[in-house]
Each structure stands twice: as structure tokens, then as C-alpha cells.
Amino acid sequence: MKPTKMNSPSKRTSADRKSGSSRVKSGAATKKPRLHLRKGKALGKEHLSLARLLLERAIQELHGNNASPESVHLARTTIKKVRTIVQLASTAIKNPEREKILNLLHEASRRLGPLRDSEVRVQTLDLILESEDLLPDDYYSLREGLADIANQIRKNGVRQIPLVIDGFKKSISLIKSWRLESLEGRDVRRRLRRIYRRGRTILELSLQTDDPEVFHAFRKLVKQLFYSLRITSRYWPEEGVKFILELEEIGELAGRERDYRILAETLRSGSKSKASANLIERIENQLPKLRHSTLKKSSAFYDKKPKSFIEPLTI
Numbered sequence: 001m002k003p004t005k006m007n008s009p010s011k012r013t014s015a016d017r018k019s020g021s022s023r024v025k026s027g028a029a030t031k032k033p034r035l036h037l038r039k040g041k042a043l044g045k046e047h048l049s050l051a052r053l054l055l056e057r058a059i060q061e062l063h064g065n066n067a068s069p070e071s072v073h074l075a076r077t078t079i080k081k082v083r084t085i086v087q088l089a090s091t092a093i094k095n096p097e098r099e100k101i102l103n104l105l106h107e108a109s110r111r112l113g114p115l116r117d118s119e120v121r122v123q124t125l126d127l128i129l130e131s132e133d134l135l136p137d138d139y140y141s142l143r144e145g146l147a148d149i150a151n152q153i154r155k156n157g158v159r160q161i162p163l164v165i166d167g168f169k170k171s172i173s174l175i176k177s178w179r180l181e182s183l184e185g186r187d188v189r190r191r192l193r194r195i196y197r198r199g200r201t202i203l204e205l206s207l208q209t210d211d212p213e214v215f216h217a218f219r220k221l222v223k224q225l226f227y228s229l230r231i232t233s234r235y236w237p238e239e240g241v242k243f244i245l246e247l248e249e250i251g252e253l254a255g256r257e258r259d260y261r262i263l264a265e266t267l268r269s270g271s272k273s274k275a276s277a278n279l280i281e282r283i284e285n286q287l288p289k290l291r292h293s294t295l296k297k298s299s300a301f302y303d304k305k306p307k308s309f310i311e312p313l314t315i
Contacts, residue, residue, distance in 0.1 A: 146266070
């Protein structure tokens with residue numbers, strides 16, 4: 001059996017897309033919601049609208065207890081996007097309400113995590129086999145074992161989907177009760193500057209330690225800044241597009257490091273074989289390189305002071 005080829009473990013394969021093709025209303029594709037604030041519209045209403053549309057789309061994708069890789073991926077990215085929207089609008093959201101929705105989103109992410117990780121292990125193995133030019137037949141049993149685990153987790157994970165949907169529906173109810181009329185452009189600028197500054201701080205710490213959890217925290221801040229720029233993209237000059245592309249590349253590198261690490265941990269905890277030992281060795285050789293490339297590109301990106309970084313933003 002030849003493994004599915006792919007460019008990155010964080011991207012979905014054609015097989016993934018097919019497995020997630022059973023959509024709402026007998027396979028009808030749902031419209032992808034926008035992820036940007038429209039210029040000339042009230043900022044508070046725009047934040048509310050974006051968050052609601054994203055969650056409604058995710059609920060549609062998960063309809064019928066759909067635990068396909070594509071639907072799980074969309075639900076998880078929705079959580080990250082809505083978290084970012086909450087952060088950007090946080091000055092206008094009362095703290096108890098903000099904590100309620102963040103807790104709901106955290107719980108949904110926790111329930112979806114095993115589904116995502118089990119699929120990523122198989123995808124990452126495929127990537128390594130391709131990038132290292134290894135013979136798939138030599139790793140057939142190992143891959144089949146990971147695929148069987150992923151299938152079993154997906155079957156068991158079906159029970160989690162209604163709970164995730166319920167959490168999304170509760171989140172929408174909370175969002176509808178928010179009053180964000182007081183939200184102004186300067187508030188959004190301040191929050192975006194804070195997100196950039198936090199990433200810059202954790203980057204400095206990542207350069208001083210090999211702690212994987214610190215690096216993981218930095219990766220999440222890169223993703224949050226990435227979504228922040230996409231949400232406010234209409235208020236940036238052309239320079240904003242460059243920022244988004246650079247952050248996307250940094251996020252891909254950091255995400256691959258995380259995926260490699262997850263696979264290595266799984267291989268170490270499983271039965272020992274020549275194939276698993278070889279893969280672990282190759283992964284351990286790649287991890288420092290991925291980390292170095294990520295931090296090098298990140299250092300160039302975060303070289304500006306926070307105030308200078310958001311200066312072009314006209315919101």
C-alpha cells in the first residue's frame with residue numbers, strides 16, 4: 001500500500017477531502033464565510049457577525065456527527081479564529097462573558113484534539129517517507145497501525161461531536177448577547193499591538209531555551225497574530241499582505257515541528273522495531289532544523305517594535 005503523498009501534515013490530502021465530503025443536505029457544499037472586517041461598518045457588529053458566521057459554518061460541517069478529518073480541521077481552525085476575534089474585541093466584552101466563551105471554546109478544542117492528532121500522525125509519517133525518500137513497503141506495518149488507531153479514534157470521537165456542537169451553539173448564544181457598540185478602532189489597534197508584543201516576548205524566550213512548551217506557546221501566538229492580520233486585512237496597506245504570507249510560512253514551519261514531535265512521542269511509546277527506530281532518528285535530526293528555521297524567520301519578522309509594527313494599520 002502506497003502512502004498518500006502530501007506537501008505538509010497541516011494540509012488536507014485529497015483523501016481527507018473525500019472522506020469529509022458527506023456534508024449537510026446530501027453533500028451540498030457550504031459557503032465559506034469571510035474572515036475580515038468590512039470597512040465602513042460598525043466594528044462591534046462586524047466582530048459579532050464574523051464570530052457567529054464562523055461558528056454556524058462549523059456546526060453545519062459537523063452535522064450528522066461528522067468526524068471526518070476535514071470537518072475536524074475546520075472546527076479546530078474555527079475555534080482559533082473565534083478566540084482571536086474575542087481577543088481583538090475584548091475591551092468591549094465584560095470579563096465574565098469573555099471567560100465563558102473562552103472556556104467553551106477550550107473544551108471544544110480539547111474534545112477535538114485526539115481526533116486531529118491521530119490523523120496528523122499518519123499524515124506526518126507520509127511526509128517523512130516522501131521527504132526522506134524512504135520505501136513505503138518498509139514502513140507498511142507501522143503506517144497501518146497508526147491508520148487503525150486513527151480510524152478507531154474517529155469512531156470513538158463521533159460521540160464527542162454533539163458535545164462540540166452544543167458548545168458552539170452556547171457560544172453563539174453568548175455572542176448574540178454581547179453589546180459591542182463601544183468598540184473603537186483604537187481598541188482593536190491596542191489589542192493587536194499586545195498580541196504582537198506577546199509573540200515578540202515569547203520569541204526571545206524561545207531563543208534562550210529548548211523547552212518544547214515555550215516553543216509551542218510561541219507557535220500559538222504566531223497563529224493568533226496571523227488571524228488578527230487576516231481579520232483586519234482591509235485596514236492594512238499592501239504591506240499587510242506581506243505580513244500575512246510571512247506569518248503563514250512561519251506557522252507552517254512551527255506546525256511541522258509540532259507534528260514531528262507528536263509522531264516521535266507516539267513511536268517512542270509504541271512497540272520497538274527497526275522501522276520505528278529509524279524514523280525516530282530521522283525526526284530527531286529534523287527537529288532542531290525546523291526549530292532553527294522557524295526562529296530565524298520569526299526573528300526577522302518580529303524585529304520591529306510593537307508601536308512601529310501597527311503604525312500602517314488605519315482602523
